[in-house]
Amino acid sequence: MKKSLFVMIFLTLLVINLSAEFNIGIWGGWTSVTMKDVNENYFENLVNLVEGIYALLGGSATSSVNKMGGGYILGVDFMYSPFSFLSLGIRTGFLSAGGSFKTTGKIFSTDVITDGYLNASLIPLSAGLVSHFLIPKTSIIFGTGVFAGLGFAGTEMKYNINYTYSNNSGIIKTSGTDLFADIFCRILYKSLSFLSFGLQAGYRICNIKEMKVTETNVSNIEKDETVKDSEGNLI
Numbered sequence: 001m002k003k004s005l006f007v008m009i010f011l012t013l014l015v016i017n018l019s020a021e022f023n024i025g026i027w028g029g030w031t032s033v034t035m036k037d038v039n040e041n042y043f044e045n046l047v048n049l050v051e052g053i054y055a056l057l058g059g060s061a062t063s064s065v066n067k068m069g070g071g072y073i074l075g076v077d078f079m080y081s082p083f084s085f086l087s088l089g090i091r092t093g094f095l096s097a098g099g100s101f102k103t104t105g106k107i108f109s110t111d112v113i114t115d116g117y118l119n120a121s122l123i124p125l126s127a128g129l130v131s132h133f134l135i136p137k138t139s140i141i142f143g144t145g146v147f148a149g150l151g152f153a154g155t156e157m158k159y160n161i162n163y164t165y166s167n168n169s170g171i172i173k174t175s176g177t178d179l180f181a182d183i184f185c186r187i188l189y190k191s192l193s194f195l196s197f198g199l200q201a202g203y204r205i206c207n208i209k210e211m212k213v214t215e216t217n218v219s220n221i222e223k224d225e226t227v228k229d230s231e232g233n234l235i
Contacts, residue, residue, distance in 0.1 A: 127149055
């Protein structure tokens with residue numbers, strides 16, 4: 001699963017000062033995600049395949065697709081500030097995004113509804129630095145940062161095929177680990193000494209070279225199998 005993207009985060013930041021030099025930053029909000037490979041191989045290609053099966057069996061179908069475009073993110077920073085404008089430390093967190101599809105049609109005059117979802121998550125563990133500058137005579141903070149480390153990714157895919165008198169479903173869970181990097185700049189409004197709101201933009205990359213199946217009840221997919229697209233390429 002390849003994640004290489006420009007991200008925009010509507011951010012809320014809570015800072016807990018342990019001492020003059022040490023603090024814990026808890027932040028979260030909504031973030032954009034761009035997962036081209038997943039959107040193409042799961043939503044576009046899968047929906048085209050499902051509609052093709054309807055047509056092959058003499059039926060017709062219409063589909064609605066909600067691709068992955070955004071999700072929620074929560075992070076925790078453990079920081080040491082040797083200077084008032086610079087902090088060094090460790091960052092971890094959790095990002096969750098998802099999408100879904102639904103195909104409705106008839107096969108041999110029988111109503112058939114096929115639907116499914118794909119949820120993806122990422123847990124980074126990284127080290128880095130953040131520089132921040134309070135604009136004089138305002139409550140506006142400008143900052144930049146860079147973090148690098150490991151990203152632990154996971155997905156859960158589920159589908160349902162609903163006939164008039166029966167139902168068939170399947171679930172596939174996968175996981176993978178690879179290098180992670182996050183470069184960003186942010187503008188925050190400091191409403192209280194420990195609380196800020198604002199906007200963060202940047203570039204986050206985590207190219208998971210292999211996603212392997214950890215759990216499935218689909219008969220033709222095996223546990224520990226590497227996830228590939230219809231042409232045999234790694235997703």
